[in-house]
Amino acid sequence: MKQNTLIKGNVHYVGVNDRDKHLFEGLWPLPNGVSYNSYLIDDEMVTLIDTVDVCYFEIFHQKIRSVIGDKPINYLVINHMEPDHSGSIKLIKEYYPDIIIVGNKQTFNMIEGFYGVTGEQYLVKDGDFLATGKHKLHFYMTPMVHWPETMMTYDSTDKVIFSGDAFGTFGALDGPFVDVKMNVSKYWDEMIRYYSNIVGKYGSPVQKALEKLKDVKIEVIASTHGPVWTDPKNIERVVSMYNDLSLYNSKEGVVIIYGTMYGNTQAMAEAIASELAEQGIKDIIIHNSNKSDPSYIIADIFKYKGLIVGSPTYNGQLYPRIDAILSDILLRDMKNRYLAYFGSFSWASVSVKRLADFATKSKFELVADPAEMKHAMKVADFDQCVHIAKCMADRLKKDRN
Ligand code: FEO
Numbered sequence: 552m553k554q555n556t557l558i559k560g561n562v563h564y565v566g567v568n569d570r571d572k573h574l575f576e577g578l579w580p581l582p583n584g585v586s587y588n589s590y591l592i593d594d595e596m597v598t599l600i601d602t603v604d605v606c607y608f609e610i611f612h613q614k615i616r617s618v619i620g621d622k623p624i625n626y627l628v629i630n631h632m633e634p635d636h637s638g639s640i641k642l643i644k645e646y647y648p649d650i651i652i653v654g655n656k657q658t659f660n661m662i663e664g665f666y667g668v669t670g671e672q673y674l675v676k677d678g679d680f681l682a683t684g685k686h687k688l689h690f691y692m693t694p695m696v697h698w699p700e701t702m703m704t705y706d707s708t709d710k711v712i713f714s715g716d717a718f719g720t721f722g723a724l725d726g727p728f729v730d731v732k733m734n735v736s737k738y739w740d741e742m743i744r745y746y747s748n749i750v751g752k753y754g755s756p757v758q759k760a761l762e763k764l765k766d767v768k769i770e771v772i773a774s775t776h777g778p779v780w781t782d783p784k785n786i787e788r789v790v791s792m793y794n795d796l797s798l799y800n801s802k803e804g805v806v807i808i809y810g811t812m813y814g815n816t817q818a819m820a821e822a823i824a825s826e827l828a829e830q831g832i833k834d835i836i837i838h839n840s841n842k843s844d845p846s847y848i849i850a851d852i853f854k855y856k857g858l859i860v861g862s863p864t865y866n867g868q869l870y871p872r873i874d875a876i877l878s879d880i881l882l883r884d885m886k887n888r889y890l891a892y893f894g895s896f897s898w899a900s901v902s903v904k905r906l907a908d909f910a911t912k913s914k915f916e917l918v919a920d921p922a923e924m925k926h927a928m929k930v931a932d933f934d935q936c937v938h939i940a941k942c943m944a945d946r947l948k949k950d951r952n
Contacts, residue, residue, distance in 0.1 A: 556618055558729060558779055559771060560709040561593040561685075565614040567607040568723035575635075575721070579748050579846045583741065584723030587635050588775045590713060591618050592706065595684025596625040599650075600704060600713045601775055602639035611639060612646065623647055626673065626683065629654040630715040631701050632661040636775050641666040653681065655692060657700035675702075691763055693717070695756035697749060703760070710770035717760060718789045719776030721745045730778045730785050738777055742789070744850040745776065746796045751853065751883040757797035761790070796853055799886040803947050804834025805857035808848055809893075810870030811839065816863045816895045818928045822936035823859055823893070830944030832857075840872035845879055852880060856950070857889045857943050858915065860906060864896040869905045877909045889946050890915035891939040893922035900925075918946045 556563040566588035575581050587603035589611065597619055603611045615624070624647045629637060640662060644650060652662065653673040662668050673681065677692040689705040697716045704713040720742035727733045750757065772780040772789060780786050794800075805827055811817040817839065824835050834855060838848045852858055862873040869877070890910055894902035903921045910917050919942035922935035 553617055554614065556591075556614060558590070558773070558781075559711065562706065562709050562711055562771075562773075563591045563593060563618045564728045564779060565589045565591045565599075565611060565618065566724075566728065567603045567610050567614075569604060569607065570723055571606075576749070579721075579744075580844050581721060583721065583737070585721050586724045586728075586776055588728075588773065588777075588779070589636075590773050591615060591624075592683060592686055593618055594686045597622060598626040598628060598683050598686070598688070599624050599643070600628045600773075601630055601636045601715070602627070602643055604635050605638035605642065608639045608642050612642075624650050626650065626681070627652050628688065628704050628713070629658050629662065630704055630713060631698060631775065632658060632665065633698060633716075634665065636715075637662070637665065641668055644668050644670065655690075655700060655702055658702075661700055691760070693756065693760040693763065695753045696760050697753065703764070705767055710768050711773050712764065712767065712769050712771070713773045715775055716750060717757065717774060718772050718780065718793060719745055719774040720778075722777055724778065728779050730780050731782050733778065735778055735785060739792075740850070742777070742792060743796065743853060744846055746793065747850045747853040747883070748846045751796070751849065751885075754797040754799060754884070754886075757793060761794055761797070799853070799888075801854060801856040801888070802834070803832070803857075803950065804836065804855035805832055805859060805943060805947070806836045806838065806848070806851045806855050807859045807861070808838045808840055808873065808876060809861035810841065810863060810865075810873040812863060812865070812870075815924065815927050816861050816893075819893050819895065819922060819924060819932070819936050820859075820861055822928070822933055823940045826937045826940035827944055830941060830948075832944050832947060840870070840876055845876055848876055849879055849883065852885065852888070856887075857947055859891045859893070859939065859943060860909070861893040861895075862902040862906060864894065864899060864901040867899060867901055869902050874905075881909070881912055885913070888913070888915040889918050889943060891917070891919045891921070891943050893924070893936065893939065895924045897926060916946070918942045
């Protein structure tokens with residue numbers, strides 16, 4: 552069976568699609584699946600770049616063999632050790648016992664720890680290179696994009712950056728693997744959801760990596776997830792998206808997140824949203840935390856500048872799902888957001904106090920005093936909701952000039 556695998560020159564795509572897994576890392580829904588991308592350079596010295604989740608080894612190996620037949624693989628470059636990419640190292644080593652694994656000091660430590668694999672190693676540091684014949688591979692250490700051992704490999708012959716998780720996206724590849732042969736529109740939102748949930752905590756390391764790559768001439772981005780980017784417009788868009796996301800840049804709009812048991816706190820959220828619209832804010836995203844998956848909430852918070860959080864008091868604390876999402880936000884060390892919050896209670900007022908703690912910890916700019924409601928909505932409660940909506944809209948509109 553001969554599938555098309557060629558990207559450019561003698562660089563091939565040998566990745567696989569996962570349409571089975573429901574949750575990536577056991578946490579993040581995969582409605583459209585995910586791809587685990589691996590690449591093969593069929594040069595004098597055959598080089599494989601990263602592997603795939605071990606569940607897909609058989610398909611992976613067939614693809615490799617469709618390119619090189621019975622030839623051996625000489626080098627296996629490991630850019631990233633998370634098991635969605637490193638999972639097949641042990642089996643590759645069994646099929647190709649003379650393979651030389653290329654990685655940095657931390658890579659080898661993890662290979663032995665995860666898989667008990669030892670053997671001949673080619674240790675690289677930042678700025679090192681390896682000639683494989685026609686191709687020359689340059690190594691850039693990019694720690695914490697996404698793990699400490701993460702590095703990128705640049706093929707200066709075909710100007711391909713093998714970027715690991717950077718520039719990746721959720722979404723399996725439905726037929727073609729190269730961007731110019733597909734409609735890529737379905738990947739943009741998933742790229743934000745992928746970045747914000749998986750890499751979102753590491754804005755500063757991503758910035759350092761982008762700085763390191765700024766003078767590198769890139770004609771192909773070969774990430775470990777999603778399409779291979781070759782169209783210059785797409786390359787520019789992908790890099791610019793990663794730049795904006797890692798700087799926590801955002802656009803005008805408000806995400807309202809709330810928890811509710813019987814609809815009373817929800818009524819506050821609706822009142823706030825309605826007034827935001829009256830004030831001319833067009834992008835208003837409401838998430839009922841009981842229903843929205845946290846990964847979509849986090850992605851929207853990465854997109855928009857305004858955040859309004861509401862919670863009833865529950866067992867003398869925040870509503871649990873709101874508590875969890877606030878912890879997700881803090882874990883990502885998000886910056887530069889405008890914040891307002893509201894709460895409700897039946898006999899003991901606690902939720903607004905906990906939301907005030909979040910306001911302090913997040914260092915977001917608080918735009919209004921909180922709205923707080925006892926039992927159900929009355930005129931005074933409604934007016935408080937209108938007030939925080941107006942304050943948020945005013946703050947956002949100040950940035951228009
Ligand atoms: Fe796709 Fe951090 O692994």
